[in-house]
Amino acid sequence: MLDSISLLTLQTYWWLIVSLLGALFVFMTFVQGGQTLLYTLGKTDDERTLIINSLGRKWELTFSTLVMFGGALFAAFPLFYAVSFGGAYYVWMAILFCFIIQAVSYEYRKKPDNVFGDKFYEKLLFINGSLGVFLLGVALATLYTGGNFVVNEMHLSHWTKASYGLEALLNPFNVSFGVMLVFLSRIQASLYFYNNLDNEAIAKRIKETLKNNTLIFLPFFLFVFGFILFQQGYSYNPETQMVFIEPMKFLHTLLDYPLLLIILLLGIGTLLYGIYSAFYKHNHKAIWFSGTGTVLVVTVLLFILGFNHTAYYPSLVDLQSSLTIENSSGSHYTLSVMSIVSLLVPVVLGYIFLVWRSMDKHKMTIEEVKSDSHHY
Amino acid sequence: MEHTDLLIDWSRAQFALTALYHWLFVPLTLGLTFIIAIMETIYVRTGDIWWKKTTQFWMTLLAINFAIGLATGIIMEFEFGTNWSNYSWIVGDIFGAPLAIEGLMAFFMESTFFAVMFFGWDKVSKKMHLLSTWLVAIGSNLSALWILIANGWMQHPVGMHFNPDTARNEMENFTEVIFNPNAVSKFLHTVSSGYVLASLFVIGISAWYLLKKRDIMFAKRSMIVAASFGLITSLFLLNSGDESAFQVAQQQPMKLAAMEGLYQGESRAGIIAIGLLNNEKTLGDDKDVFDFKLEIPNALSFLGYHSLSAFVPGIEDMLYGNEEQHIMSVKDKIILGKKAVSALKDYKEAKREGNQEKAQQALKTFEKNQSYMGYGYLKKPEDAVPNVALSFYSFHTMVGLGTWFLILFIIVLYFAMINEIEHKKWVLFAALFSIPLGYVAQEAGWIVAEAGRQPWAIQDLLPVGMAVSNVASTSVMITFWLFAILFTGLLIAEIKIMLKQIKIGPEGEH
Numbered sequence A: 001m002l003d004s005i006s007l008l009t010l011q012t013y014w015w016l017i018v019s020l021l022g023a024l025f026v027f028m029t030f031v032q033g034g035q036t037l038l039y040t041l042g043k044t045d046d047e048r049t050l051i052i053n054s055l056g057r058k059w060e061l062t063f064s065t066l067v068m069f070g071g072a073l074f075a076a077f078p079l080f081y082a083v084s085f086g087g088a089y090y091v092w093m094a095i096l097f098c099f100i101i102q103a104v105s106y107e108y109r110k111k112p113d114n115v116f117g118d119k120f121y122e123k124l125l126f127i128n129g130s131l132g133v134f135l136l137g138v139a140l141a142t143l144y145t146g147g148n149f150v151v152n153e154m155h156l157s158h159w160t161k162a163s164y165g166l167e168a169l170l171n172p173f174n175v176s177f178g179v180m181l182v183f184l185s186r187i188q189a190s191l192y193f194y195n196n197l198d199n200e201a202i203a204k205r206i207k208e209t210l211k212n213n214t215l216i217f218l219p220f221f222l223f224v225f226g227f228i229l230f231q232q233g234y235s236y237n238p239e240t241q242m243v244f245i246e247p248m249k250f251l252h253t254l255l256d257y258p259l260l261l262i263i264l265l266l267g268i269g270t271l272l273y274g275i276y277s278a279f280y281k282h283n284h285k286a287i288w289f290s291g292t293g294t295v296l297v298v299t300v301l302l303f304i305l306g307f308n309h310t311a312y313y314p315s316l317v318d319l320q321s322s323l324t325i326e327n328s329s330g331s332h333y334t335l336s337v338m339s340i341v342s343l344l345v346p347v348v349l350g351y352i353f354l355v356w357r358s359m360d361k362h363k364m365t366i367e368e369v370k371s372d373s374h375h376y
Numbered sequence B: 001m002e003h004t005d006l007l008i009d010w011s012r013a014q015f016a017l018t019a020l021y022h023w024l025f026v027p028l029t030l031g032l033t034f035i036i037a038i039m040e041t042i043y044v045r046t047g048d049i050w051w052k053k054t055t056q057f058w059m060t061l062l063a064i065n066f067a068i069g070l071a072t073g074i075i076m077e078f079e080f081g082t083n084w085s086n087y088s089w090i091v092g093d094i095f096g097a098p099l100a101i102e103g104l105m106a107f108f109m110e111s112t113f114f115a116v117m118f119f120g121w122d123k124v125s126k127k128m129h130l131l132s133t134w135l136v137a138i139g140s141n142l143s144a145l146w147i148l149i150a151n152g153w154m155q156h157p158v159g160m161h162f163n164p165d166t167a168r169n170e171m172e173n174f175t176e177v178i179f180n181p182n183a184v185s186k187f188l189h190t191v192s193s194g195y196v197l198a199s200l201f202v203i204g205i206s207a208w209y210l211l212k213k214r215d216i217m218f219a220k221r222s223m224i225v226a227a228s229f230g231l232i233t234s235l236f237l238l239n240s241g242d243e244s245a246f247q248v249a250q251q252q253p254m255k256l257a258a259m260e261g262l263y264q265g266e267s268r269a270g271i272i273a274i275g276l277l278n279n280e281k282t283l284g285d286d287k288d289v290f291d292f293k294l295e296i297p298n299a300l301s302f303l304g305y306h307s308l309s310a311f312v313p314g315i316e317d318m319l320y321g322n323e324e325q326h327i328m329s330v331k332d333k334i335i336l337g338k339k340a341v342s343a344l345k346d347y348k349e350a351k352r353e354g355n356q357e358k359a360q361q362a363l364k365t366f367e368k369n370q371s372y373m374g375y376g377y378l379k380k381p382e383d384a385v386p387n388v389a390l391s392f393y394s395f396h397t398m399v400g401l402g403t404w405f406l407i408l409f410i411i412v413l414y415f416a417m418i419n420e421i422e423h424k425k426w427v428l429f430a431a432l433f434s435i436p437l438g439y440v441a442q443e444a445g446w447i448v449a450e451a452g453r454q455p456w457a458i459q460d461l462l463p464v465g466m467a468v469s470n471v472a473s474t475s476v477m478i479t480f481w482l483f484a485i486l487f488t489g490l491l492i493a494e495i496k497i498m499l500k501q502i503k504i505g506p507e508g509e510h
Helices: A007-028 A030-036 A045-056 A059-076 A078-087 A089-108 A118-145 A166-170 A172-196 A200-230 A249-256 A258-281 A286-306 A332-359 A366-371 B005-046 B049-082 B085-119 B126-155 B174-178 B181-211 B216-251 B253-260 B299-305 B315-320 B330-353 B356-377 B388-417 B425-451 B473-504
Strands: A149-151 A157-159 A233-236 A243-246 A311-313 B160-163 B168-171 B271-277 B290-296 B456-458
Touching: A007 A030, A007 A059, A007 A172, A007 A286, A007 A332, A030 A045, A030 A059, A030 A118, A030 A172, A045 A089, A045 A172, A045 A200, A045 A366, A059 A078, A059 A089, A059 A332, A059 B049, A059 B085, A078 A089, A078 A149, A078 A157, A078 A311, A078 B049, A078 B085, A089 A118, A089 A166, A089 B049, A089 B473, A118 A166, A118 A172, A118 A286, A118 A311, A166 A172, A172 A200, A172 A258, A172 A286, A200 A249, A200 A258, A233 A249, A233 A311, A249 A258, A249 A286, A258 A286, A332 B085, A332 B168, B005 B049, B005 B126, B005 B181, B005 B216, B005 B425, B005 B473, B049 B085, B049 B216, B049 B473, B085 B126, B085 B160, B085 B168, B085 B174, B085 B456, B126 B174, B126 B181, B126 B456, B181 B216, B181 B388, B181 B425, B216 B253, B216 B299, B216 B388, B253 B299, B253 B315, B253 B388, B271 B299, B271 B388, B315 B330, B330 B356, B388 B425
Parallel strands: none
Antiparallel strands: A149 A157, A233 A243, B160 B168, B271 B290
8 A cells, every 4th residue: 555655755744744733732732721821811700601611612622632643643653652651651641630630620610519619620620731731741842852761672662760751850851841831822822712702801811911921931932942953862874773862953954954944933933923913913813823833833843853864752771772753653554544544634624624613703702601501 | 571460450450440431431422422413303303492402401411421431531542552552562553543543533523513512502503503413423433433443453353464573463454454343243232232321321311200200291202212212222232242242252262151151162052041150160170160050052052153053162172172173272372372482582683693594494483383472471371261250240241231121122112102101100210220230231241342352452462461561560550549539539520410410400400
């Protein structure tokens, strides 16, 4: 199947799909960001109900994107699935706990006889929005900084630290990456509410929130971005597959492939313009700029991890155990089958777009939420 | 790589815990979405606002169930990586694809149209809303299709070959994986069991309203839809169950023997209709298997092989071998399996040394014994036998309850059609108490399917001991208890919320 296409092309294609899914997920974490702003933006019970209902119609999409991201990784790069999930056990388990508690909180929060009370479910939503996103950021950051694992010749792996991934929290870059994602999600959430809600009091508070969160986000973003550009990378020789350290690897990749650099800069510009246009020009559609920018930036930052003969998951214990898109992928046949299936992606994106256009035609008001036969 | 028994046990316990919790919620979603879609179709066709109210009430209960189903579901996908990482590599090339396709084809469909179904009544046209409801039903069932294709492959691996260079199984025929007969029968049996459970759920709750003499019209209408749906799908369940048993006999004879407590094989084997296992019976002794049994002669031979006189191998035939029936013992399979494992090691070593001749020789030995490789990882022959009591009782509980549900649907439908149902208290009580029985049958079904195939993660190919992640058993123990506490807390909340909503009812609190 797809015999004329080389294995490396399929691996690169799938790495791009995974990067894109990761980027779409990062954008969709505006739901999580919004959950952490429940009491910052909503001062009355009605306002909080409005916020929860606005997010409540999107959270499943974020959830599905996360599951899809996991599924695509499993199918396309099973060795990463095995090494990282089975090794950085505590980190992934903590992330899962943060997402399990989200699913029920929307539905149960306002239901009578919910055992634990409204506040309990709001706390769960806060944990999901803050700790969940932070830990996912830390886990993603380890793709740059590496993990403590060894892969043997049978491709079976084990983690060498008993902290099973929690040691990643000691690395300032990993932590900064996590914090950056939390504040990015809060920025996106502010812009989403600006677009989706018809409520003057909330709209006023959004400006302040947007400013504060952007001021925290920017230094973390600059640090992370600078670190990625100037840190060492892990290259491999395409002939021998031997992994070696290369200074400023990611900067080299961007300079070698200027299209990636252009997309990255365009993404950063669009993201910042989104924030600017909401703040100074009262642009209610700013979320589309910041969202597009986020997707472009994150796609490129994830893509360069595995592209251009780079080990995307370096081992800190045994350099040659590092994972590359070549040594960790599915077979040619499986990647071909999956590539054909991936032709469905535009169809899925198409119906999501059409459905949400008809559902979000008008901004949401508290009256509308209350009159709905089903609301959170 | 050796793993301690403790790690394997905790990893299995955690997976079993999450799967059993997940399975408390999924079947209801699978069936209730269709029942709701049928009700809404009646509303759209008749324009009768009563049907809209009825639809919306069952939707409220669906939403409560749906949320916790999602919560418990996300963990399952990731646990293949966190707790079964060797599995993820050894069979991920085949197993990962259906999981990814499930995400793309089913999850997005469900989550996108779920929002229209619940919040789009006034935002989209009636027909668009109805379409969305049907798409949620189809989406959730599509999700079941892909995950059961994956599960069917674990029970009966097809469409792949072992690649000694990558030391894993690789897919070579996707069509075979999709149309795996085991997967097809498993899918049909599982989704129809979901339809039956949802019918029981609707009938049982409606019965409660009738017993309380409230919401009479709503309850009767719901009952007719659910009993009709339940009756049709029960017949389908029976049929797919028969096909499932046939598949098990062909592909997993040890599981079938454990399900029936058949220690020594026989021609014209019967099915135990009711039986009490002798607790003192151990492998290889002469003790009776049953303290008491009621047997239907020849039925097992017919069920498993579609012939009244067929020989059905027993546990001991497969464990110790049976020359007359040309069955190789597990002990011999282990010897050949160990040869394959060791030849694979030699092959890798020779490749590393660049010794082509040695590599080719090792590869030949490997290929000769490859089909027994999974057995090479077993410590002792007895490990190949699943827990007989667990398999036997789960199987018989499932079949017995399934038969009862079919009878119940006939009775309920009859009395509902002649408009006598609200006067038949015994039927109403039976319907009400059958809701928990539906859940018992569901869980029993999964226990048969999963515990019955032990010790295999992939039948005959990969035992659980080899599939497990190499993490400390205490780490898995900690997460097991965290899951147990979290899921139990959420389950309590779910039940209380559900009961409250039922009390409130379609017309508001009485």
